[in-house]
Amino acid sequence: MDLALGDETERLRDEFRSFFAQHLPADLSRKTLLGQKLTKDEHKGWQAILAAKGWLVPSWSKEWGGPGWGPLERFVWDEEYSLAGAPRANIPSLDLLGPVIIEFGTEAQKREILPRILSGEDWWCQGFSEPQAGSDLAALKMKAVRDGDDYIVSGTKLWTSWAHLSNKIFALVRTAQDGPKQAGISFLLIDMEQPGVQVSPIITIGGMHAVNEVQITDVRVPVTNLVGKEGDAWTITKFLLGHERLVGAGIGPNMALARQLAAALERTGADGRLIGDDPVLAQRVAEVETDLLALRYTAWRVLADELSGKAPGPEVSVLKIRGGEIQQALTELLMEVAEIESLVHPWSLPEGAPVVAPEAAHMAQQYFDRRKLTIYGGSSEIQRNIIARRILNV
Numbered sequence: 001m002d003l004a005l006g007d008e009t010e011r012l013r014d015e016f017r018s019f020f021a022q023h024l025p026a027d028l029s030r031k032t033l034l035g036q037k038l039t040k041d042e043h044k045g046w047q048a049i050l051a052a053k054g055w056l057v058p059s060w061s062k063e064w065g066g067p068g069w070g071p072l073e074r075f076v077w078d079e080e081y082s083l084a085g086a087p088r089a090n091i092p093s094l095d096l097l098g099p100v101i102i103e104f105g106t107e108a109q110k111r112e113i114l115p116r117i118l119s120g121e122d123w124w125c126q127g128f129s130e131p132q133a134g135s136d137l138a139a140l141k142m143k144a145v146r147d148g149d150d151y152i153v154s155g156t157k158l159w160t161s162w163a164h165l166s167n168k169i170f171a172l173v174r175t176a177q178d179g180p181k182q183a184g185i186s187f188l189l190i191d192m193e194q195p196g197v198q199v200s201p202i203i204t205i206g207g208m209h210a211v212n213e214v215q216i217t218d219v220r221v222p223v224t225n226l227v228g229k230e231g232d233a234w235t236i237t238k239f240l241l242g243h244e245r246l247v248g249a250g251i252g253p254n255m256a257l258a259r260q261l262a263a264a265l266e267r268t269g270a271d272g273r274l275i276g277d278d279p280v281l282a283q284r285v286a287e288v289e290t291d292l293l294a295l296r297y298t299a300w301r302v303l304a305d306e307l308s309g310k311a312p313g314p315e316v317s318v319l320k321i322r323g324g325e326i327q328q329a330l331t332e333l334l335m336e337v338a339e340i341e342s343l344v345h346p347w348s349l350p351e352g353a354p355v356v357a358p359e360a361a362h363m364a365q366q367y368f369d370r371r372k373l374t375i376y377g378g379s380s381e382i383q384r385n386i387i388a389r390r391i392l393n394v
């Protein structure tokens with residue numbers, strides 16, 4: 001079953017498809033779909049193509065370089081983006097900090113920061129979590145002590161995605177020790193290219209280097225780098241985390257994986273039979289496809305609310321949990337298919353032939369990597385707490 005969103009939106013969908021067909025380099029698309037690592041230069045090259053078209057920052061207002069799309073257009077863009085295998089990078093700059101600066105930044109901050117994000121000159125990472133402050137973010141300890149026109153900042157940020165590729169970090173810092181925990185937190189912009197900032201890699205279960213520990217020791221940061229007022233960070237953080245309500249559902253990435261799975265079922269297993277002919281496997285695939293369809297419908301309901309101006313509700317948490325679980329189920333099935341394909345004695349293969357299809361070779365890594373989905377951006381347990389409180393009233 002296909003979901004149609006009206007003629008005008010479907011025309012736009014066709015426009016997106018032909019743009020990707022013409023401008024997305026085939027090797028980038030292939031690497032992305034296989035879950036392979038891209039270099040920063042490759043990401044920057046693709047970012048420049050999008051910027052030239054005016055489609056780099058769909059969530060920014062037109063005044064600052066956005067395409068002027070509404071939620072519906074952005075939804076279709078996200079689906080087609082993933083299906084095309086377009087790489088996503090620099091997300092903290094493009095999707096998180098940009099909208100924050102547009103909403104809360106001073107004119108000077110907007111003029112300085114936004115063009116440098118668009119040009120790819122600055123890559124920002126998000127310094128929120130700390131060793132003892134993840135789910136309980138308000139427990140964070142990185143301190144910023146006022147000294148004349150500067151703050152002196154010290155502390156540790158953990159799980160910082162992209163920090164090793166970034167030259168700037170936007171961080172939540174503690175500017176007051178007394179009073180309610182949230183009220184003592186401020187939102188600060190910090191240059192990482194200075195003494196006192198050290199980035200150490202963390203290799204995750206999929207064998208990838210995407211997250212880091214960032215140690216900051218007695219670094220001077222001008223007070224003009226504060227976003228909003230001192231102690232205002234909680235309002236900004238809520239805006240930032242709620243900015244794109246549908247992103248957590250990962251509809252596009254889920255659809256791209258479902259497409260890969262459908263293609264994998266058409267391949268032949270080691271026993272010479274079509275992989276999709278296995279009735280047990282076929283049933284499990286049908287179940288996860290049905291779940292994905294239900295997820296898309298739920299996302300549509302949220303989209304309809306958004307279009308009618310309704311404030312975000314707890315359904316966002318439902319989307320986050322289910323979207324992550326479905327992606328995990330899809331990678332699990334894809335890995336099982338890879339197992340079926342690899343049940344072959346290498347001697348029975350022609351000289352030099354790969355044991356598994358190239359599409360299957362990276363599945364174990366993708367399978368492990370997607371475990372993160374039910375942890376970051378608010379773990380599933382935390383989302384369930386929200387659902388319990390706001391829907392079940394417990």
Ligand SMILES: Cc1cc2nc3c(=O)[nH]c(=O)nc-3n(C[C@H](O)[C@H](O)[C@H](O)COP(=O)(O)OP(=O)(O)OC[C@H]3O[C@@H](n4cnc5c(N)ncnc54)[C@H](O)[C@@H]3O)c2cc1C
Pocket residue numbers: 125126127128129130131132133134135136158159160161162211372375376377378379380381382385
């Ligand atoms: C791949 C990846 C990338 C990340 N990127 C970034 C980034 O760029 N910037 C950034 O700031 N952070 C980032 N994070 C951090 C992420 O936001 C945290 O991991 C997440 O908020 C959970 O915090 P924690 O790891 O400290 O776990 P904890 O909060 O210590 O939780 C441990 C376990 O206890 C459960 N738990 C905790 N509190 C409760 C509760 N009240 N009720 C029920 N269960 C509870 C959790 O669900 C979890 O299972 C990233 C994490 C990952 C895995």
